[in-house]
Amino acid sequence: MKVKINNYCKNSIKKILIGLFAGIICGLFGTGGGMILVPSFIYLLKIEPKKARATSLFCMLIMVIASSFFYYKNNYIKWDTGLLCAIGGIFGGYIGAKLLKKVPDYILKIIFIIFILYYAFRMLFL
Numbered sequence: 001m002k003v004k005i006n007n008y009c010k011n012s013i014k015k016i017l018i019g020l021f022a023g024i025i026c027g028l029f030g031t032g033g034g035m036i037l038v039p040s041f042i043y044l045l046k047i048e049p050k051k052a053r054a055t056s057l058f059c060m061l062i063m064v065i066a067s068s069f070f071y072y073k074n075n076y077i078k079w080d081t082g083l084l085c086a087i088g089g090i091f092g093g094y095i096g097a098k099l100l101k102k103v104p105d106y107i108l109k110i111i112f113i114i115f116i117l118y119y120a121f122r123m124l125f126l
Helices: 002-029 034-044 049-073 079-100 105-125
Strands: none
Touching: 002 034, 002 049, 034 049, 049 079, 049 105
């Protein structure tokens, strides 16, 4: 019984620390925490990739609500842009979730890597 409790506590602490780090990234960069969560779920917690992405989205929802409250209080939100993008995001999120069932994990990894490299290049050189 003692071993199960210790493993449960260690696993819970690991999950909380992953969430803490992702939350900090989310607050700093605006939902960049998903880039922390998905790899952490897959490689540290051994969650299958599609479940890791779905779980990450759920976590991000909570983090975004918390971060948005701070941004709202400090008048950082550009409402017209946010609302219009949110409308597009509703449809895009639905389409992306449907595609997730059909696209193999290795293709998703390749797309993700290309996306990250492209934006890293833009941030550094453009």
